[in-house]
Amino acid sequence: MRRKILALMLLVTMSISGCGLSSSKNTSSGGNGVKVLFTYSQEEGNTFRDTLAEGAQEYAASVGATVECVYPEHSLDMQIEQIKSAQSEGYGAIMCIPEDASTARQLEAAAGDLPIIFCNNAPDDATLKEDKYIYCASDEGVAGKLQAEYILNLFASKNEINVLLLKGLDGHSATIGRTKTLKEDLNASGKKINYVFEDFADFDTGKAREAVNFAISKGINFDVIVCNNDAMSRGAIQACQDNNINLKDMPILGVDATADGCEAILAGEMVFTVYQPAGPQGAEAAKAAIELAKGGTVTGFETISEDKLHLWVPFEGVDASNAKNYLN
Numbered sequence: 001m002r003r004k005i006l007a008l009m010l011l012v013t014m015s016i017s018g019c020g021l022s023s024s025k026n027t028s029s030g031g032n033g034v035k036v037l038f039t040y041s042q043e044e045g046n047t048f049r050d051t052l053a054e055g056a057q058e059y060a061a062s063v064g065a066t067v068e069c070v071y072p073e074h075s076l077d078m079q080i081e082q083i084k085s086a087q088s089e090g091y092g093a094i095m096c097i098p099e100d101a102s103t104a105r106q107l108e109a110a111a112g113d114l115p116i117i118f119c120n121n122a123p124d125d126a127t128l129k130e131d132k133y134i135y136c137a138s139d140e141g142v143a144g145k146l147q148a149e150y151i152l153n154l155f156a157s158k159n160e161i162n163v164l165l166l167k168g169l170d171g172h173s174a175t176i177g178r179t180k181t182l183k184e185d186l187n188a189s190g191k192k193i194n195y196v197f198e199d200f201a202d203f204d205t206g207k208a209r210e211a212v213n214f215a216i217s218k219g220i221n222f223d224v225i226v227c228n229n230d231a232m233s234r235g236a237i238q239a240c241q242d243n244n245i246n247l248k249d250m251p252i253l254g255v256d257a258t259a260d261g262c263e264a265i266l267a268g269e270m271v272f273t274v275y276q277p278a279g280p281q282g283a284e285a286a287k288a289a290i291e292l293a294k295g296g297t298v299t300g301f302e303t304i305s306e307d308k309l310h311l312w313v314p315f316e317g318v319d320a321s322n323a324k325n326y327l328n
Contacts (some may be wrong), residue, residue, distance in 0.1 A: 015277040031065025036289045037086045040097035041074045046231050048278050055282025057161045065290045067309040092293030115292035122173035128309040129298050136285040140177025143255045143274045146317045148185035150272045160192040166223040167240045169201040178228050202231050208235025213306035216243050230261030237269045257318045257326045265323040275316040
């Protein structure tokens with residue numbers, strides 16, 4: 001329902017102003033046949049990227065532009081070649097989920113004169129440039145803060161909390177941002193926070209299940225399982241079920257508010273997730289790519305950061321009280 005409402009709001013806004021997710025003061029309307037190349041690798045069990053791509057394509061189609069997706073299959077070399085060929089193939093801008101965010105300079109060099117909107121895996125700010133190389137996402141630190149707030153409210157009467165933490169890909173911006181603020185806010189609470197088990201599970205359900213099963217097999221006791229995304233939360237749920245742990249006694253938190261995550265909350269298998277608006281992120285990134293392809297600016301977008309290098313689409317907390325609103 002929530003996604004349908006957002007889609008309706010997007011269409012209404014576009015019909016009135018020719019703009020996308022947010023209004024902007026210094027942009028022109030219409031896609032004018034602009035073609036945008038979107039290069040990203042699909043991930044089994046993680047629909048977030050595909051939903052982001054769908055949001056980008058729907059927005060582009062609504063303004064007379066196109067977003068065409070290509071898949072580098074987790075190969076940096078393939079991604080670089082895709083970007084290199086974009087200009088000669090008539091694309092006016094590039095959207096990109098980098099295979100390795102530390103290679104942003106290489107990706108920018110491969111793009112030649114074309115602007116790039118990075119998504120979902122943040123390059124270093126030093127590699128971004130106003131109205132040329134922009135990062136569009138949700139501020140990852142907010143997700144960790146929302147998780148910490150929920151945990152502290154849940155365990156308000158306890159002075160000590162044992163945390164099992166499952167992180168995403170090592171070095172990924174979402175892993176870093178979500179984990180950093182989660183720990184900062186928990187540690188600043190005045191409670192004793194014990195990270196009794198902490199490991200990278202790469203945003204993957206199967207790896208998360210293995211990690212939690214391992215922790216249980218070693219006799220590690222924990223009060224809460226916190227995951228950097230919902231796919232890993234699903235693995236944590238499966239591991240608890242493998243070991244006959246009553247999920248009503250084991251709070252599990254994730255991020256993304258995927259359909260699986262929201263259904264798990266409604267079923268009493270999870271307690272909390274954070275809605276990362278994949279579709280609206282894709283729409284905002286496409287809007288920016290189209291605008292820059294036409295020689296325009298994104299500095300007037302409502303989502304633009306103070307440094308003019310980021311477009312931040314807000315996160316939202318999701319629990320049993322509102323999870324049904326986030327299902328399609």
